[in-house]
Amino acid sequence: MTVGGLRSFVARRLLLGAAQTVAVVLLVFALTEALPGDAAVALAGDQPDPARIAAIREAMHLDRPWYERLGDWAAGLPQGDFGTSLTSGRPVGQYIADGFGPTLLLAALTLALLVPAGFGLGVLAARHEGRLVDRLVSSVTLAVYAVPEFALGVLLVTVLALKLAWLPPTAVGYGTDLLAHPAALVLPVLVLLSRPVCSLSRLVRAGMVDALASPYAAHARRYGVPGARVRYTHALPNALAPAAQQLARTVDWLLCGVIVVEALFVIPGLGTVLLNAVAERDVPVVQGLAVVFGVLTVVLNLGADVVAHRLTPRAAVAA
Amino acid sequence: MSHADTVAEIRDLRVEIDGRAIVDGVDLQVLPGKVTALVGASGSGKTTTGLALLGEYPPGARVTGDVRLTEGGLVGYVPQHPAAVLNPARRVGALLHDIARPQARHLPRTERRTAARARVLQAMLDAQLPDAEALLRRHPHQLSGGQQQRVVLAQALLLGARVIVADEPTTGQDALTKSRIVDQLAAVAARGIAVVLLSHDLDVVQALADEVLVMRAGRVVESGPVERLWLSPRHEWTRRLLEAHDAAPREEASAGQPVLEVRNMTAVHDRTTVLRAPHLTLNSGECLAVVGRSGSGKTTLARCLAGLHRDHDGEVLLDGTALPHSLRHRSRAQLAAVQYVFQDARAAFDEHRPVVAQVARTAVRLRGAAEQAATDEALTTLARLGLTDDMAHRRPAELSGGELQRAALARALLAHPRVLICDEITSGLDTVTRRGILDLLAGLVRDRGGLSLVLITHDQETARLAHRVVVVDAGELVEQGSARWVLEAGTGLRT
Numbered sequence: 001m002t003v004g005g006l007r008s009f010v011a012r013r014l015l016l017g018a019a020q021t022v023a024v025v026l027l028v029f030a031l032t033e034a035l036p037g038d039a040a041v042a043l044a045g046d047q048p049d050p051a052r053i054a055a056i057r058e059a060m061h062l063d064r065p066w067y068e069r070l071g072d073w074a075a076g077l078p079q080g081d082f083g084t085s086l087t088s089g090r091p092v093g094q095y096i097a098d099g100f101g102p103t104l105l106l107a108a109l110t111l112a113l114l115v116p117a118g119f120g121l122g123v124l125a126a127r128h129e130g131r132l133v134d135r136l137v138s139s140v141t142l143a144v145y146a147v148p149e150f151a152l153g154v155l156l157v158t159v160l161a162l163k164l165a166w167l168p169p170t171a172v173g174y175g176t177d178l179l180a181h182p183a184a185l186v187l188p189v190l191v192l193l194s195r196p197v198c199s200l201s202r203l204v205r206a207g208m209v210d211a212l213a214s215p216y217a218a219h220a221r222r223y224g225v226p227g228a229r230v231r232y233t234h235a236l237p238n239a240l241a242p243a244a245q246q247l248a249r250t251v252d253w254l255l256c257g258v259i260v261v262e263a264l265f266v267i268p269g270l271g272t273v274l275l276n277a278v279a280e281r282d283v284p285v286v287q288g289l290a291v292v293f294g295v296l297t298v299v300l301n302l303g304a305d306v307v308a309h310r311l312t313p314r315a316a317v318a319a
Numbered sequence: 320m321s322h323a324d325t326v327a328e329i330r331d332l333r334v335e336i337d338g339r340a341i342v343d344g345v346d347l348q349v350l351p352g353k354v355t356a357l358v359g360a361s362g363s364g365k366t367t368t369g370l371a372l373l374g375e376y377p378p379g380a381r382v383t384g385d386v387r388l389t390e391g392g393l394v395g396y397v398p399q400h401p402a403a404v405l406n407p408a409r410r411v412g413a414l415l416h417d418i419a420r421p422q423a424r425h426l427p428r429t430e431r432r433t434a435a436r437a438r439v440l441q442a443m444l445d446a447q448l449p450d451a452e453a454l455l456r457r458h459p460h461q462l463s464g465g466q467q468q469r470v471v472l473a474q475a476l477l478l479g480a481r482v483i484v485a486d487e488p489t490t491g492q493d494a495l496t497k498s499r500i501v502d503q504l505a506a507v508a509a510r511g512i513a514v515v516l517l518s519h520d521l522d523v524v525q526a527l528a529d530e531v532l533v534m535r536a537g538r539v540v541e542s543g544p545v546e547r548l549w550l551s552p553r554h555e556w557t558r559r560l561l562e563a564h565d566a567a568p569r570e571e572a573s574a575g576q577p578v579l580e581v582r583n584m585t586a587v588h589d590r591t592t593v594l595r596a597p598h599l600t601l602n603s604g605e606c607l608a609v610v611g612r613s614g615s616g617k618t619t620l621a622r623c624l625a626g627l628h629r630d631h632d633g634e635v636l637l638d639g640t641a642l643p644h645s646l647r648h649r650s651r652a653q654l655a656a657v658q659y660v661f662q663d664a665r666a667a668f669d670e671h672r673p674v675v676a677q678v679a680r681t682a683v684r685l686r687g688a689a690e691q692a693a694t695d696e697a698l699t700t701l702a703r704l705g706l707t708d709d710m711a712h713r714r715p716a717e718l719s720g721g722e723l724q725r726a727a728l729a730r731a732l733l734a735h736p737r738v739l740i741c742d743e744i745t746s747g748l749d750t751v752t753r754r755g756i757l758d759l760l761a762g763l764v765r766d767r768g769g770l771s772l773v774l775i776t777h778d779q780e781t782a783r784l785a786h787r788v789v790v791v792d793a794g795e796l797v798e799q800g801s802a803r804w805v806l807e808a809g810t811g812l813r814t
Contacts, residue, residue, distance in 0.1 A: 216414075219404035222373060222396065223478050225417045233417075237408035311408055 122204025207239025248304030395475020584633025
């Protein structure tokens with residue numbers, strides 16, 4: 001039943017994920033509908049002349065009943081057609097595609113450093129549980145976790161960029177091709193990394209402490225399995241499930257608007273796109289981003305659930 | 320009496336924790352191909368002695384004495400709960416391969432993998448696990464309890480253990496499984512491996528052991544060949560242990576009014592019917608045993624009565640009034656009337672609060688008693704069940720399994736129940752403790768006029784306590800009748 005069980009679990013979760021995606025789309029539409037005024041009012045801006053607003057409404061088909069508009073908008077989504085921006089007239093899909101590059105780059109870099117650092121620190125602390133190394137790791141991670149990103153960001157910029165001038169303070173002027181200017185990425189990645197490393201390593205530590213003290217770890221040691229093997233192949237899998245969930249939440253956060261960090265370092269990612277769209281009342285862009293973020297969240301949590309299912313096979317029996 | 324061919328030997332072992340000796344002056348010789356049994360109540364030092372052969376001691380222990388193994392003498396361990404030593408996140412084959420890998424290291428690199436694999440499969444076969452290939456790919460929770468135990472045994476065999484320590488291998492198992500475990504361990508001994516059996520199950524000890532050491536409070540009070548010990552026990556404690564084992568059955572009592580009645584009950588789990596009980600009554604002052612193998616549906620019956628399992632379509636009548644199916648919809652008086660005592664007493668207590676507080680809480684919650692009155696009543700009830708004031712104020716971790724089970728009974732009694740349901744409450748206990756609890760239950764039915772007891776059990780000895788016995792098999796009530804009639808003439812219990 002192992003393979004069949006996993007398959008039916010994934011199938012069930014996929015169905016649920018599809019339902020959740022539909023719910024996200026409906027919710028985003030309903031919430032924008034519920035906003036006072038509409039795009040026409042926002043666009044009319046300084047000249048709120050009713051006749052002009054009515055004209056804009058007609059031009060944008062906003063005078064049609066909501067279900068027709070929902071139908072049109074929703075029908076476009078699967079083909080990647082998110083509508084057009086109110087302010088520039090460019091397709092919303094273009095906005096998202098442009099912003100996605102820098103965001104993805106930041107997320108990938110952060111993740112590539114986060115996984116080894118988080119797991120490494122967690123295992124290290126658990127291995128020396130109660131001793132100096134553990135206390136050091138635990139207290140430093142707690143302290144760093146307590147500092148919000150914007151504060152840490154400002155601090156790092158002040159010290160490393162402005163005072164010491166080792167690194168550029170922002171990514172202004174580099175456009176979306178950030179990879180060509182790696183120095184500009186160091187500070188943002190450091191700030192993005194700071195809190196996730198702490199939460200992840202603390203979770204891994206807690207799981208590893210339990211797993212290393214478990215009878216099955218003692219049994220493996222008793223039968224002569226070497227220490228490193230017991231740690232990484234017998235104990236660690238039991239500590240992974242909560243960490244995998246936490247990792248999914250972190251990736252979700254990294255992809256769906258690290259607004260503070262992008263704003264601080266002026267990186268033209270999705271967070272910046274969102275911030276600008278909100279400032280300009282560009283409803284279709286906000287709507288499009290909300291759908292993308294919603295779908296990403298659903299997909300990432302689905303992935304995390306599958307991983308957790310694989311790591312804690314017993315939980316599936318109860319679920 | 321030192322033998323030339325002993326594979327392991329313990330001399331004058333003393334293990335102390337905080338100045339209290341838990342093992343004191345124990346000598347033990349382990350011979351190849353022989354089964355050496357350590358018997359005694361829980362807390363007598365059996366497990367500590369057994370683990371000493373593995374070189375493992377409780378944390379903070381002071382150890383003196385000698386534990387010697389022959390050259391390269393590896394020791395295997397089969398704990399009481401094999402599931403605990405199987406890694407829940409890894410497949411069964413993972414640890415087995417880790418054990419086999421170094422054994423194939425002397426071979427050329429290309430042959431190592433196949434050689435290790437072959438060794439693993441052979442060990443599975445030796446542990447009487449057919450279809451090894453498929454089993455190795457499963458996770459521990461996908462195995463039955465018996466298969467888990469055999470996998471742990473296979474690990475010890477693969478290791479090449481000369482001595483295998485088996486801790487309470489038959490506790491909580493039904494008769495059929497027990498006899499299979501006995502055969503299994505006999506087969507291990509026949510391979511020339513020394514078996515050290517730690518058990519309070521005297522039937523199993525008698526069937527398996529060559530040498531027996533009777534332990535009490537950390538000391539060996541008597542030792543010798545099993546036949547000699549059974550026929551002419553020298554020490555008074557051994558005699559008590561054996562007497563408790565074959566205690567006489569109870570006399571039958573007259574029946575009172577029906578308290579609880581079950582009508583047309585069909586209970587389901589996930590759309591599978593697990594129990595059919597067309598009609599069942601429990602009379603006032605009566606003790607009813609529900610017996611059957613594990614998985615027969617007897618616990619489901621008990622849980623339906625208590626309102627813990629609501630997926631059934633029958634009626635449960637208390638004094639002629641139907642009880643709501645679910646606990647949530649029952650009134651306080653109805654909750655108090657039917658009380659449930661669980662198998663695992665330790666899991667049924669909050670580990671952070673003193674036992675007496677938790678016992679008293681029942682009276683406050685279910686009968687609206689005042690805090691002080693409830694505590695007083697809790698202390699008297701606990702004292703009557705054999706727990707002193709001092710013990711009552713301890714936390715659950717500081718009480719033994721038997722003591723906690725008494726506390727759990729006291730907690731249920733504080734509700735002043737009409738019906739007390741005991742679900743396998745003696746199955747994790749040693750013979751003497753079990754006898755004590757059973758005597759206590761008999762006393763309760765005798766002294767508390769009108770209290771009815773439902774004993775869920777797979778143990779015939781426990782069932783003998785009852786006036787009436789119901790046999791459940793594969794979800795059907797196959798037999799009902801007086802205890803003597805069912806247990807002696809009945810067919811249902813033959814396993």
